[in-house]
Amino acid sequence: MAKVTRFNTEVLIIGGGATGTSIMRDCALRGITCILLDKGDIASGTTGRNHGLLHSGARYAVTDGESARECIQENKILKHIASHCIEDTSGLFITLPEDDLDFQSTFIDACASAGIDTQRLTAQQALDLEPNVNPSLIGAVKVPDGTLDPFRLCASNVLDAKSHGAQLLTYSMVQSFIRIGDRIIGAKCINTRTNEQFEVYAQEVINAAGIWGKNICHYADLNVQMLPAKGSLLVFEHRINDLVINRCRKPADADILVPGDSISLIGTTSEEIDYKDIDSLKISEKEVNILIEEGGKLAPILAQTRILRAYAGVRPLVDIGGGDGRNISRGIVLLDHEQRDGLAGFSSILGGKLMTSRLMAEMTTDLIANKLGNATQCSTHLKPLPGSITSNKSKTKKTVFTTKAATHRHGETAVATFDQSTKGKSIVCECEMVSVGEIEYAIKQLxxxxxxxxxxxxxxxxxxxxxxxxxxxxxxxFCDFGNCSGYESSKLLMQFFEERWKGIKPVLFGDALREAEFTYWLYEGLFGASAINQLGEKQQDKDYYEI
Amino acid sequence: MDLVSTRFEKCIKCTICTVYCPVAKANPDYPGPKESGPDGERLRIKSPEYYDEALKLCTNCKRCETACPSNVNVGDIIAVARGKFEKKKLNPKLVRDYILSHTDLFGSLSTPLAPLVNKITDSPIIKTIMDKTVAIDKHKSLPKYAFGSFRNWYKKQADTQMQFKRQVSYFHGCYVNYNNPQLGKDLIKVLNAMNIGVKLLKKEKCCGVPLIANGFHDKARKNAQFNVKHMTDAVEQFNTPILSTSSTCALTLKQEYPHVLNVDNSKISSKLDFITSFLLREFMNGNMPTLKPVNKTIVYHTPCHLERSGLAIFTIELLRTIPGLKVIVLNSECCGSAGTYGFKKENYEVSMKIGQGLFEQIKQANADFAITDCETCKWQIEENSDLETIHPVTLLAQCLSD
Incomplete structure (x- = not known):
């Protein structure tokens, strides 16, 4: 039998979403060694499949005061520690003629008791702030909402954790747990890219796998009930709003429009799905229609704006006593399985949301640190993430747009290390201004x-x-910086297009259809891309490229 | 944000515009129309700090729009962004840009003193001084002014023109008024031979195109509003078509007013026509003056703005109605002058590089003279190929049997 690689660590974290990566950082900052596993890439699950909304908590103020309080507290912390992931846009809660204007007062009172600042605006004041908001609005309330880039947040968590000794293993799946009696001491895993098996031995295993956490518990012969609720969103080609726009009423379908970097997002729908379907989410025509119709009420221009793609995520709701997907508490559920089920060395952190991921990590790490006898206090709410550290002295001239865009994404310190040669400065992605240097950095460091x-x-x-x-x-x-062969990099290309195609399919009309047709014509018609998958490994590279 | 301004989203990134951009080909500092237009617009909506100063390298030739298969007004997007974000720096170049773009003002100042002004601007010493101080390239000759304006000359013709039963209105533009009144006179001669009288608008100002190109959008908008008002008066009073002999003025009145300057010209838009389009239609409907045979060979250069208007075919077919004339249609390429662009020292080299292909074509054709509908193309071709270049209407006037 082939020798199996073994890793030893204090803490094994399963799940590389916002929660998992935050735990990874928290552990690392407290000097606890840890390994984080994800079956895919970081932020590839629910974390990367939502609005990317930096909630003020206002949305929950009326229905769930506790969540609202957590949100505003984390909102302030994230603005400080993760400024490069955040745009402090502010948000509007608008009242349309069909809504009840009296709800405004209920809403403002609830916000006040949760500690959320509000400002009541007239329709005209709202239009001055956000010219694309539905002009038939009869009132609005301004709240400290913003946008939060979940990909950047996770990548920065990992970057900081790694610089403090933590280790990340992506595309690595848990296959079973290793147990001694009533204690879990590690996990048998497989690298899904290389099919190599390995084992991780840890004193504590944390299940931070979100909706997939039910499966992880299953490996430990434990049962956790989760209610998967699918939420779908549409991405628009460019920003149509500068402020987040919500409806001032009880939360419903398609009532949040978020400006995210260079695009805008409308979402979400809510639909309960079978647990077995969580990895094959489909977006129906009906959902797309609801999103366009309801979204158009927030900003009428949306109905005429080109749609880029659709995507869906699964809310990781834990069933703590019935109810449907929308009304169930999104509260944080931390399960110490030693106490709950008599299984030592294993905990689950479930529920919650992107906004509370740092807090969830703090709670989890407090529990684990206590078990490990580590008395170091949490500092993740105080120390800025790598990309958010700005030097006071160097006001670098960001006349080059790739540099400007990259600084927003990675912070000054990282951008200073980019290759500044002509090749390094060449633009690769013209829509989002990504340079060769940034890609080199991402491949090598991220x-x-x-x-x-x-x-x-x-x-x-x-x-x-x-x-x-x-x-x-x-x-x-990927050939230059990632040790890929030409054949392998061609396969990466096809994998990417298959992934993009999934998101374009539900909105295949108008300009998205024209664009898709052109892409197909280029890659299939001109380059014969589908032939790449038919080529065996033997025929790769040399033969292929010399033809 | 109105719908016009979001038309950039129809761009499917095919990049054909950049392939056809004469500036991108000649100057690596210019990111090209795709990046400056639709891509850039998307980023500028995200944050104005993504406004790129390199947009001033665009010549506004609009070949990108002619090339675009998705009907994106790439050139307009760039021009509007420049109007919105370009910062004017207080330096000698601003003086130059002001002089080059305010064609009305300097035209009316210069025409009474034309012989003197022309002599001064032609002097090598003055050219060197202008090169060193306000960065007007020393290789360029500033346009010559006529001694007395077209409008002044016309005053004495007005009564005669009133005699004709059919009338057209003529937007003469700065070039005819101050630099080449002969073209206006030629136009009247040709139209009179077709039993059509020529009216002028009560008043007109520069169409605004050099102002747009040099970043004086507010002034351009004022001119546009002024011109639209006078053109509307003319249409309401006389219901005449409004003709232009300059391909650029024609494009500006019809397209740049609503697209770039946000000035509504919908009331008169259908009345605006370019001269060769009007003439050819008349000819084909049987109203053709008798023309003498000309046994000459000419090369025809398509101005970028005529290409964008889709009207080049009218000029070409019009030329082909002239008996005995051998018409060689040159490959449609930008001459590089692009209005005031080529006069600027920082652009001169690029301007020459852009025009090189055209100059080569002209030299190899061995023609008797060149024909083009645009005044700045004319200057550029004459300066770089030693071939006399005239307007199609001037040629027609020469062919009329007396």
Whole structure:
């Protein structure tokens, strides 16, 4: 039998979403060694499949005061520690003629008791702030909402954790737990890219796998009930609003419009799904129609704006006593399985939301540190993440747009290390201004193994053309910086387009259809891309490229 | 944000515009129309700090728009962004830009003193001084002014023109008024031979195109509003078509007013026509003056703005109605002058590089003279190929049997 690689660590974290990566950072900052596993890339689950809204908590103020309080507290912390992931846009809660204007007072009172600042605006004041808001609004309330880039948040957590000794293993799946009696002492895992098996031995295992956490518990013969609720969103080609726009009423479908970097997002729908379907989410025509129709009520221009793609995520709701997907508490559920089930060395952190991921990590790490006898206090709410550290002295001239865009994404310190040669400065993604230097940095420093990972780190391929013009350039850079053969990088290209295609399919009309047709014509018609998958490994590279 | 301004989203990134951009080909500092237009617009909406100073390298030739298969007004997007974000720096170049773009003002100042002004601007010493101080390239000759304006000359013709039963209104533009009144006179001669009288608008100002190109959008908008008002008066009073002999003025009145300057010209838009389009239609409907055969060979250069208007075919077919004339249509390429662009020292080299292909074509054709509908193309071609270049209407006037 082949020798199996063994890792030893104090803490094994399963799940590389916002919660998992925050725990990883928290552990690392407290001097606890840890390894984080994810079956895919970081932020590839629910974390990367939501609005990217920096909640003020206002949305929950009326229905769930506790969540609202957590949100505003974390909102302030994140603005401090993760400024490069955040745009402090402010948000509007608008009242339309069909809504009850009296709800405004209920809403403002609830916000006040949760500690959320509000400002009541007249319709005209709201229009002055946000010219694209529905002009038939009869009132609005301004709240400290913003946008939060979940990909950047996770990548920065990992970057900081790694610089403090933590280790990340992506594309690595738990296959079973290793137990001694009533204690879990590690996990048998497999690298899904290389099919190599390995084992991780740890004193404490943390299940931070979100909706997939039910499966992880299953490996430990434990039962946790989760209620998967699918939420779908649409991405628009460019920003149509500068402020987050919500409806001032009880939360419903498609009532949040968020400006995220260079695009705008409308969401979400809510639909209960079978647990077995969590890995094959489909977006129906009906959902797309609801999103456009309801979204158009927030900003009428939306109905005429080009849609880039659709995507869906699964809310990781834990069933703590019935109810449907929307009304159930999104509260944080921390399960110490030693206490709950008599299984030592294993805890689960479930529920919660992107906004509370740092807090969830703090609670989890407090529990684990206590078990490990580590008395170091949490500092994740005080120390800025790597990309958010700005030096006072160097006001670097950011006349080059790739530098400007990259500084927003990674912070000054990282950008200063980019290759400044002519090649390094060349633009790869023209829609989102990604340079060769930034891609080199991402491949070498940010655990990027393929073009989809690269998209999450840099926004490459997230723009108008959905990767049509940049990915073939970027895929060749995996040969330069990522030890890929030409054949392998061609396969990365196809993998990327398959992934993009999933999101374009539900909105295949209008300009998205024209763009898709052009992409197909280029890659299939001109380059014969589908032949790449038919080529065996033997025929790769040399033969292929010399033809 | 109105719908016009979001038309950039129809761009499917095919990049054909950049392939056809004469500036991108000649100057690596210019990111090209795709990046400056639709890509850039998307980023500028995200944050104005993504406004790129390199946008001033655009010549506004609009070949990108002619090339675009998605009907994106790439050039307009760039021009509007420049109007919105370009910062004017107080330096000698601003003086130059002001002089080059305010064609009305300097035209009316210069025409009474034309012989003197022309002599001064032609002197090598003055050219060197202008090169060193206000950065007007020393290789360029500033346009010559006429001694007395076209409008002044016309005053004595007005009564005669009133005699004709059919009338057209003529937007003469700065070039005819101050630099080449002969073209206006030629136009009247040709139209009179077709039994059509020529009216002028009560008043007109520069169409605004040099002002747009030099970043004086507010002034351009004022001119546009002024011109639209006078053109509307003319249409309401006389219901005449409004003709222009300058391909650029024609494009500006019709397209740049609503697209770039946000000035509504919908009331008169259908009345605006370019001269060769009007003439050819008349000819084909049987109203053709008798023309003498000309046994000459000419090369025809398509101005970028005529290409964008889709009207080049009218000029070409019009030329082909002239008996005995051998018409060689040159490949449609930008001459590089682009209005005031080529006069600027920082652009001169690029301007020459852009025009090189055209100059080569002209030299190899061995023609008797060149024909083009645009005044700045004319200057550029004459300066770089030693071939006399005239307007199609001037040629027609020469062919009329007396």
């Amino acid at each position: 655990d990027v193994t393929n073009l989809v990972d690269l998209r999450r780190r840099t926004r490459l391929g997230m723009g108008s053309c959905q990767g049509e013009l940049c990915t073939y350039r970027a895929s060749s850079l």
